[in-house]
Amino acid sequence: MIQKDTPTPASLSDEGTQSTLHEQSPQSVQISPSASTNEVNSGVEKQEPQPEAPTPEVDTDFITWSGPDDPKNPQNWSFKYKIWVTAAWVYSCFVTTVASSIFSSGAEVISADYHVGTTVVTLGVSLFLVGYTVGPPLYGPLSEHYGRKMPLLIGITLFTVFSIPVAVAKNIATILVGRFFQGAFGAVPLALIGGGLVDIWNPHQRAIAVTGAIGTLFWSPSLAPVMGNFMTETIGWRWNQWLSCIMGGVCTVIILFLFPETYTPLLLRQKAAKARKDGNPKAKSQYDGQVSSFQDVVRIYLIRGFVLLGTQPILQFITLYQGFVYGVSYLFFVSYPIAFQEDRHWDLGISSLPFLGIVIGVLIGCATVVFTIQRSIKHRKFDADGKPIIIPEDRLPIAIFGACLIPIGLFIFAWTSNPKIHWSGMVIGSIPVGAGLYIVFLQCFNYIIDCYMTMANSALGANTFVRSLFGAGFPLFGPAMYHHLGVAWATSVLGFISIAMIPIPVLFWKYGAKIRAWSKK
Numbered sequence: 001m002i003q004k005d006t007p008t009p010a011s012l013s014d015e016g017t018q019s020t021l022h023e024q025s026p027q028s029v030q031i032s033p034s035a036s037t038n039e040v041n042s043g044v045e046k047q048e049p050q051p052e053a054p055t056p057e058v059d060t061d062f063i064t065w066s067g068p069d070d071p072k073n074p075q076n077w078s079f080k081y082k083i084w085v086t087a088a089w090v091y092s093c094f095v096t097t098v099a100s101s102i103f104s105s106g107a108e109v110i111s112a113d114y115h116v117g118t119t120v121v122t123l124g125v126s127l128f129l130v131g132y133t134v135g136p137p138l139y140g141p142l143s144e145h146y147g148r149k150m151p152l153l154i155g156i157t158l159f160t161v162f163s164i165p166v167a168v169a170k171n172i173a174t175i176l177v178g179r180f181f182q183g184a185f186g187a188v189p190l191a192l193i194g195g196g197l198v199d200i201w202n203p204h205q206r207a208i209a210v211t212g213a214i215g216t217l218f219w220s221p222s223l224a225p226v227m228g229n230f231m232t233e234t235i236g237w238r239w240n241q242w243l244s245c246i247m248g249g250v251c252t253v254i255i256l257f258l259f260p261e262t263y264t265p266l267l268l269r270q271k272a273a274k275a276r277k278d279g280n281p282k283a284k285s286q287y288d289g290q291v292s293s294f295q296d297v298v299r300i301y302l303i304r305g306f307v308l309l310g311t312q313p314i315l316q317f318i319t320l321y322q323g324f325v326y327g328v329s330y331l332f333f334v335s336y337p338i339a340f341q342e343d344r345h346w347d348l349g350i351s352s353l354p355f356l357g358i359v360i361g362v363l364i365g366c367a368t369v370v371f372t373i374q375r376s377i378k379h380r381k382f383d384a385d386g387k388p389i390i391i392p393e394d395r396l397p398i399a400i401f402g403a404c405l406i407p408i409g410l411f412i413f414a415w416t417s418n419p420k421i422h423w424s425g426m427v428i429g430s431i432p433v434g435a436g437l438y439i440v441f442l443q444c445f446n447y448i449i450d451c452y453m454t455m456a457n458s459a460l461g462a463n464t465f466v467r468s469l470f471g472a473g474f475p476l477f478g479p480a481m482y483h484h485l486g487v488a489w490a491t492s493v494l495g496f497i498s499i500a501m502i503p504i505p506v507l508f509w510k511y512g513a514k515i516r517a518w519s520k521k
Contacts, residue, residue, distance in 0.1 A: 063275055063283050064285065075200065086200070090193075092189035096156075099163070101222075102244065103124045103166075106236075109236075122475050122478075123476070131181065132190070132468040139155070143195065152192060152259070160248030167239075167241035197210050218441065265285075269285055305460075314515055315452070325406075335491070339417055357431050361430060362438045368435070399447070406495075407496075407498040409430060410433055411429070414429075414490075440505075
């Protein structure tokens with residue numbers, strides 16, 4: 001049995017590098033398709049500066065909330081209204097994550113229409129994911145300046161606009177360029193949803209809300225081919241893109257007219273500005289003057305993240321593992337058509353139904369994580385100030401469980417792939433794969449936040465960049481690998497690699513505290 005060292009709470013700080021950007025603010029905690037967790041919670045909550053409680057002797061020049069029960073404070077909104085705001089966030093992410101993979105449904109038809117190879121068409125998926133890498137570094141600073149609503153509205157609107165040229169394209173170049181910009185602007189909700197949920201939920205509620213939200217974002221790309229294949233078969237591949245455009249348009253209207261601003265620093269800055277306009281020239285909130293300079297933005301969102309990635313073993317190996325998980329999840333969009341259309345000769349629409357096995361697996365994984373959250377809350381320890389003690393390695397036992405599920409499911413899928421064997425074996429195998437991919441992704445995301453605390457935004461920025469490159473690259477080599485090795489051996493290769501990845505969470509569970517202590521030096 002593995003003996004776990006006594007862990008110490010994460011305390012990696014950013015000494016000497018604090019700036020007006022306030023990286024402890026959660027504005028750019030990113031969730032990628034995947035992507036943005038059960039405790040953006042304690043880690044990010046420690047990161048967000050809270051309004052100071054008013055003193056008994058009221059300072060009329062200091063602008064804050066009117067009291068602990070101020071209804072304008074997003075934390076005090078009704079439960080039903082918070083559910084509505086959360087649903088709007090999830091829907092905005094659902095729109096873009098569905099768009100990321102629904103394009104793959106029309107790959108063969110597009111290839112024939114434009115007389116190009118399948119690898120060129122697959123670039124339509126890959127370039128969308130490359131777009132995910134270039135957009136998020138801009139959205140954190142935008143969120144700090146303009147809150148959540150404005151960047152979200154701009155991103156979804158432009159995502160919708162760039163869906164149109166893809167739908168009406170006369171050549172493959174137009175499609176590929178449009179897909180890139182769809183991804184770049186569609187990344188906005190994924191980059192901001194973490195901070196958006198931190199704005200409105202208390203820690204316990206947030207644990208459940210974020211876990212469920214990420215679960216939705218993780219299964220939605222697998223649901224997209226089910227919709228897309230039947231649409232391609234009946235009304236044509238262009239309607240896949242019109243569907244993205246329609247869903248984006250609905251989302252734009254919702255955000256414009258029904259979505260509220262939730263970012264506390266912006267709300268209090270606006271409140272102070274109104275007080276100055278109403279005749280109090282000295283009115284000022286604690287957030288006035290805390291907007292980042294361009295140099296801070298470059299240093300924190302672009303440079304520091306890659307410095308961490310180059311020097312921190314935990315971030316390096318967790319990013320490698322998450323990159324593999326993310327890549328495999330997008331590799332399925334080119335491997336499933338080979339396994340079910342080419343080998344089993346299923347029709348286009350029917351061949352997409354096995355993706356539902358992954359969806360079921362993600363739902364099971366989500367339920368498992370929620371159960372562990374509820375259980376861990378009962379045993380949580382607190383410090384002298386009554387704040388929960390965060391031990392990052394507590395995230396990893398369930399990640400180890402998820403890591404074991406992935407190869408089990410992959411090998412079941414691989415060795416029941418012979419067309420002479422009933423198809424149900426492959427679908428059954430996809431269930432533990434879906435559960436394992438989700439659990440590993442989520443818990444690794446949490447682990448990064450808990451380990452790097454005040455530098456979590458930087459660490460996640462570099463992590464997201466690398467992950468998205470994995471997601472973009474895997475679909476490009478996937479068809480060649482599956483055609484040359486066959487479904488059984490190609491999937492087995494993934495299974496063997498996933499076995500080789502299992503020691504990553506195991507070793508960090510046992511030695512993570514020591515590695516973090518060493519890394520601080």
